[in-house]
Amino acid sequence: MTHSMSAQAPKTKNRMDQQANPPHYLALSGGVGGAKLALGLSHVLPAEQLTIVANTGDDFEHLGLTICPDIDTLLYTLADLNNKALGWGRQDESWHFMETLKALGAETWFQLGDRDLALHTIRTQKLAHGETLSQVTHFLCQQLGISPNVTPMTDDPLKTIVKTTQGPLAFQHYFVREQCRPAITGIEFEGRHSAQPSAAFLHALHHPHLKAVIICPSNPFVSIAPIRSLPGIEERLNARPVIAVSPIIAGKALKGPAAKMMQELKLPCTALGVCEYYGSLLDGFVLDEADAHYSQEMEAHGVRTLTTQTVMRTLNDRIQLAEEVITWINTIWP
C-alpha cells in the first residue's frame, strides 16, 4: 500500500506541476489581421496562459481624444463587438457625431462612430486623471468581458512616423488621411529611446514558463517593429522562442499597406521577404499553403515552418489556425 501510494505520488505531482506551471504564450499584435489570430488564441488557450501585447505606435490625439487604433481593434474583436461589415470600428455603429462635426466645419478625415466615441472618451478621461494606458486597457477589458490580458506595449509615448516623399507623417495621417498614397522612404519610432515596455509585457517576456512569443499576422514595419524598437525588447525576444505568422500571402497583404511598403522599401514582397526581414529573431514561421514553395529555403536558414491555410475568414478559421499554431509550438518545444 505504501508502495502503491509512492508509485502514485509522482504521477499526482506531475499533474500538479502541469497545473501549477501551465505554459504561457505571448502574442504581439497590430490591428485587424493580428486581432483575428488573437481572437483564435483566446478561444484555444485559458485566459491566464495568454498575454496579448498591442502596438501603440499608431496612437494619436484627435479632437482632444486619445485614440489607440490597435488596442481598440483588439478590444472590439475580442469582445465580438467589431464591425464585420466595415472591417474596422464597432458594430451597430451610427455616425451622427461625424455628420454634425462636418456641418459645423470640423475635421472629419478620421471617422469616429457614436458608440466608438464612448471608449475614447473614457480612456482620455482616465489618462487625464493619471491612470496609465495599461490600467485603462485593463479596465476596458473588464467592462467588455475580455478575459486574456491585453496590454499596450508601453505606457509611454512612442510615435510611428512614416517618412515619405511628401515629408514625415504620423501613422494615422499616412494611413487614414492620406490613404497610404505617399511613397515611403523610411519609418521612425519617435520616443523609442525613452519609452519603457509595459509591466505586463515584461512580465510575460520573463514568465518562467513562457512557451513562445507569437508574432501575429500584422504589418512587420508599422505594427511589430514599434514593439521591437522598445529598449531591451529585441534582446529579450532573441532569448526566447519566437514564431511569426505571415501577414503576406501569395505576394499580397490581406489588409493594409504592408505589400506597398515592402515594394517602396525595396524588400521582396513575399512571405520569404517577411521571414528574412525578421531574420535571426525567428525560430519558426507559419506560411500559407499558397507560399509552400518558400518553406525549404526558410528551413535551410534554420527557421522551422508550418505550412497551412492561414486566411482567416470565419471565426472557425481563426480558432483552427490558433489551434494548429499552438499544437505546432508544443511539437517544436515539448
Place this chain on the structure above:
Amino acid sequence: MTHSMSAQAPKTKNRMDQQANPPHYLALSGGVGGAKLALGLSHVLPAEQLTIVANTGDDFEHLGLTICPDIDTLLYTLADLNNKALGWGRQDESWHFMETLKALGAETWFQLGDRDLALHTIRTQKLAHGETLSQVTHFLCQQLGISPNVTPMTDDPLKTIVKTTQGPLAFQHYFVREQCRPAITGIEFEGRHSAQPSAAFLHALHHPHLKAVIICPSNPFVSIAPIRSLPGIEERLNARPVIAVSPIIAGKALKGPAAKMMQELKLPCTALGVCEYYGSLLDGFVLDEADAHYSQEMEAHGVRTLTTQTVMRTLNDRIQLAEEVITWINTIWP
C-alpha cells in the same frame, strides 16, 4: 432751387442719422426661458441692433468636454435646432454614445446626445488651442447661421456654486445630477472678482445708442445674478435703462428651479418678488396678465410696467412678446 435743396438736406440727414445710429438692445439670458425671448428679439430686430449675453456660471467640465449649457441652449434655439420635445438639447438626437458609456461603466448623469457632442468637442478643441470662449461662440454662430451677436458674459472662469443643506454643489450637479432636490441656503459665484466681462458685453453696454438692457425671463439667482456679479457690471447696468421680463407667472416658474429657490431663500415667489429682488436696477418690468394686480405697486416704486401675455408657447408668441417689449421700450425712451 437752392432753397428747395437746403430744405431737403436736413430731412435726408435725419434719415441718414437714423440709419447710421440705429438703437442697440442688449439682452441678458440664461437657458430655455431666456432663449425663447432672445429668439423673438432676433426675429424683430436687425442682427446688428442686438447683442445677447449668455450666462456662463453653469459651464462645467464633463468627460473632458467644456459644456456651456446656456450658450448651447441659445445657439440651438436661435438656429432652430433645439429639441422641442425634450425642451433641452438638439433636435433629431440619438443616444448611442450615452448607451455605450453606460455599458462601459462611466458617469451618465449628464445626457450628451450624439449630435450635441460635436458642438462640445469643437468648443473644447478650440479652447485647448487658445481661442477664447467669445471667439469659439462667434465661430459656432457663423457655422449655425445665427446672425445676432451671441456672447458669453465672460471668457474667464466664473462658477455658480449652489450652497445647500447637503454642502456646496456646482450648478449642473445641483440642477441635473441632484435634480434640485437639496434645499438651498445660498448661492456663490466662484471667480467673480477676477473674471472680466467679455469685450462684446462691454461693447454693447457702452454702445452710444444703447436703448435698453433687456433681462430675459431667466432665473434671477442663477442665470442673471452671475452676469451681474462680474466686476463693474452692476454699476454699468445701473447707469443704463434696464427692463426685465418676469420669469415667474402666477407664482410659478414655467421651467427650472426659480420658484423653489425663492421659497428656500425666503423670498415671496411672485412677479412682485422678482421685481423687488432686482430692486433699483430696474426701470421697467414686464409681467403677465395673470399678475396684473402687482402692476400698481411696481409703478408706485417707480418701475414702469408692461402687462401682457408672457407665456411663450409658439414661435409666434415669442415674436409677439419681443415686438411688444421693443415697442414699449421705444415708448418709454423715444
